Amino acid sequence: MGNDSDDEPITLSADAFNALSQFYQEQDEREKAWSGETVEVTAEVKEDWQLSQFWYSQETAEQLAKMVMEAVKENGRVACVSAPTLYRAIKAINKDFDATVFEYDKRFAAYGSDFIFYDYKSPLSVPKECRESYDLVFADPPFLSDECLTKTAVTMKYICKDPKKLVLCSGAVMEELAGRLLDLKICQFKPEHKNNLANEFRCYANFDFDALL
Ligand SMILES: C[S@@+](CC[C@H](N)C(=O)[O-])C[C@H]1O[C@@H](n2cnc3c(N)ncnc32)[C@H](O)[C@@H]1O
Numbered sequence: 001m002g003n004d005s006d007d008e009p010i011t012l013s014a015d016a017f018n019a020l021s022q023f024y025q026e027q028d029e030r031e032k033a034w035s036g037e038t039v040e041v042t043a044e045v046k047e048d049w050q051l052s053q054f055w056y057s058q059e060t061a062e063q064l065a066k067m068v069m070e071a072v073k074e075n076g077r078v079a080c081v082s083a084p085t086l087y088r089a090i091k092a093i094n095k096d097f098d099a100t101v102f103e104y105d106k107r108f109a110a111y112g113s114d115f116i117f118y119d120y121k122s123p124l125s126v127p128k129e130c131r132e133s134y135d136l137v138f139a140d141p142p143f144l145s146d147e148c149l150t151k152t153a154v155t156m157k158y159i160c161k162d163p164k165k166l167v168l169c170s171g172a173v174m175e176e177l178a179g180r181l182l183d184l185k186i187c188q189f190k191p192e193h194k195n196n197l198a199n200e201f202r203c204y205a206n207f208d209f210d211a212l213l
Pocket residue numbers: 051052053054055056082083084085086103104105118119120121140141142143
């Protein structure tokens with residue numbers, strides 16, 4: 001005689017079922033990325049809050065993409081440091097545009113040779129060929145801390161060609177440090193996010209970025 005409780009079918013609540021489905025879907029996406037299988041550059045990648053991921057709204061991503069592309073013109077190279085949505089928006093406008101995404105989240109390895117693994121804590125641990133090789137460097141660091149911005153600034157200066165064109169998107173609270181480290185000034189253009197953030201976010205640049213609006 002079997003134990004009654006062993007014979008009962010296992011059932012999941014709707015919430016548990018949805019959570020499990022989402023887990024398997026994300027696992028599938030991660031495996032695709034790590035196996036080198038190419039995914040559509042335009043495909044949506046879910047925000048991972050553990051990695052402080054806050055994606056731009058569609059409108060902001062497109063606007064920023066147009067502005068950085070205009071800033072470097074057709075044959076320029078753009079580095080998107082911790083800003084994968086910007087990279088995606090650039091490629092959606094012109095898939096042949098020369099852009100690179102420097103990212104910690106390995107899901108973006110799906111972008112192939114345009115992806116460079118990057119951890120802001122090791123600011124110079126990027127391939128040697130990246131040194132002074134971008135016409136414009138755009139960064140949106142994961143944390144609103146002096147340590148994170150200071151280290152990201154080292155990378156930005158290291159990979160940018162002279163004369164350096166630098167754009168930063170970060171909290172309004174980082175204005176003073178952005179000015180001190182990189183000589184960046186606050187822009188009129190205000191970035192918006194898909195999900196509203198508690199902190200005020202701003203753009204900073206060392207050239208007239210607003211003129212490209
Ligand atoms: C505030 S979000 C900026 C995203 C940007 N708003 C976008 O839409 O593309 C911070 C970014 O930093 C990345 N990140 C998280 N940890 C990192 C680390 N240790 N080093 C570098 N980047 C990191 C996240 O994956 C995320 O893309």
